[in-house]
Amino acid sequence: MSSKEHFIRNLHQARTAHIRWVNTIKLLVSGINVNEKQITLDATASEFGIWFYHEAMLFTIGTSRMVIEDIEELFLTLHDKYMKIYLIYYKKKNLLGGFIGGKSKASEHEIELSVLYYEEIVILSDKIKHKLRILESQLLSLEDETFNRITKYTASPIEKPIHLEIPDHIDNKEEAYFYGTRGR
Numbered sequence: 618m619s620s621k622e623h624f625i626r627n628l629h630q631a632r633t634a635h636i637r638w639v640n641t642i643k644l645l646v647s648g649i650n651v652n653e654k655q656i657t658l659d660a661t662a663s664e665f666g667i668w669f670y671h672e673a674m675l676f677t678i679g680t681s682r683m684v685i686e687d688i689e690e691l692f693l694t695l696h697d698k699y700m701k702i703y704l705i706y707y708k709k710k711n712l713l714g715g716f717i718g719g720k721s722k723a724s725e726h727e728i729e730l731s732v733l734y735y736e737e738i739v740i741l742s743d744k745i746k747h748k749l750r751i752l753e754s755q756l757l758s759l760e761d762e763t764f765n766r767i768t769k770y771t772a773s774p775i776e777k778p779i780h781l782e783i784p785d786h787i788d789n790k791e792e793a794y795f796y797g798t799r800g801r
């Protein structure tokens with residue numbers, strides 16, 4: 618598999634992860650109990666966010682820069698909208714549930730508000746998917762040589778940390794280092 622095919626496959630997987638994330642929010646807003654940890658709060662820690670900030674940011678040169686900036690703006694706005702839904706469904710449970718001992722349900726007004734936020738999320742998500750299609754076509758149109766030059770630093774191996782063994786004690790006092798005012 619070429620480098621370009623690998624990046625396009627990762628783009629498709631990121632788009633799929635984003636769609637799953639939005640569908641999980643739909644379940645939450647529909648009244649189905651969703652585990653709080655299923656929907657990532659931190660935009661950079663979500664599957665899409667990890668791909669975006671680690672791989673897609675490589676293509677901020679040339680014509681892809683504007684598309685990447687648009688995707689980032691939409692993505693952060695989308696997460697801000699989700700934070701408002703999160704506060705309605707989870708933060709209230711944590712605060713009141715901890716004091717009273719039972720689960721607190723969202724009021725009718727809060728449910729309507731969360732549905733409106735979800736509708737805004739869907740609109741933002743559609744815009745992100747459209748921008749991802751534009752990015753994909755731009756990546757496919759790049760020459761292989763240019764693509765490989767941009768992505769050559771991503772395949773560098775992760776170096777293992779150096780572990781130096783420090784002896785517990787030193788037998789020869791001549792080899793020992795002494796620190797402080799009376800040291801050598």
